[in-house]
Amino acid sequence: MRIFLYLLASILFPVLCNAQELRSINHFIVKENLIKNGKLAIIATDANENPLDSISGTYQFVINGFEQALKFNEGVAITPHAIETSAFVFIKHRNQQGSHGRLYYVLKNDGGLNPIAINWYYLVLIPAVILLVAYLFKRLMILAVIILVGLFIFNYSKGLNLENLFETLVHGIKGWY
Template identity: 40%
Template sequence: MKKLFLLFCLILTASTFALADTSPITHFKIAENPYEQNQVSVVVTDTLNNTLDNVNGDYVFTINGFEDTLKFTSGVAFYKHKIDKSTFLYARHVDENGGATLSSLYYVYKSESKLVPIHISWMWLLIIPLSLVLIAYLFKRFIIIAIVIFCIFVYFNYHNNLSIPIFFQSIFDGLKHIF
């Protein structure tokens, strides 16, 4: 009887430890918060952009350089800060168990009634300045036009909260995932 009771306690203890594990986040996206105006939510997805409902609990994200703990329920967490104008959002998650670092850059376009998050690939951040330099190098008479376009590109990024460190961090995170 004692051995049976000990075996039952051992199985019960093992099952509680197995249920205590949190689901790792492997992909996420930024979406408009359907319940609050001018707010976004972070949605945990799989590689096919389907929401993972089994992700629950608190996870640490860094959004635009500010660390915040987001509470996920059924794969969705709400970012509490309101968005007043169109802006860039750089969201980053480091897995606490030594997993991969995930990061995504979004341009959140604000219209009159809703927010439209647009994912910006790190490749575009690299291709646009390099193509301007290449055009200026190949066609010497377009140097001034390339410099003006580059200045407009830098001003647009800076005006919409995409600072130089976040710009380069997004490119470096993208390059890390290649290698």
């Protein structure tokens, strides 16, 4: 019996020593890479946006519709492709708890990249206010339609297609519950 217990312990001990707690990414933020090479750094955070240094390994993300395997080291991963011009970037991660996504407008200037998080309610609020003003002042109806079409063309030319728009709205509404 004692030999059986020693044998069982010697088999299970290496397995138990190498077992790691499976960490999942439920929140993340996007910053410019520290070496300023035009790439984005995705930082795993908790709900209060405090960085999680314990996240390491390869995690699947969807960046503007393209699936990417990002390697996290101490809570930070670098996107493989550089940002050439200012653009909208929708980043989504899916795990066992569901999918988590955020929309950013990455402003590129001489100083580097400046990712600006866009909340979903702005995507609803701005067109709604324009339509409300147009409805209240009938003479502004044509101007409001021109502004909305211009807004749509600008967003589309910078990479915000309808799929990213609706996914941002769905993730925002799910965040309320």
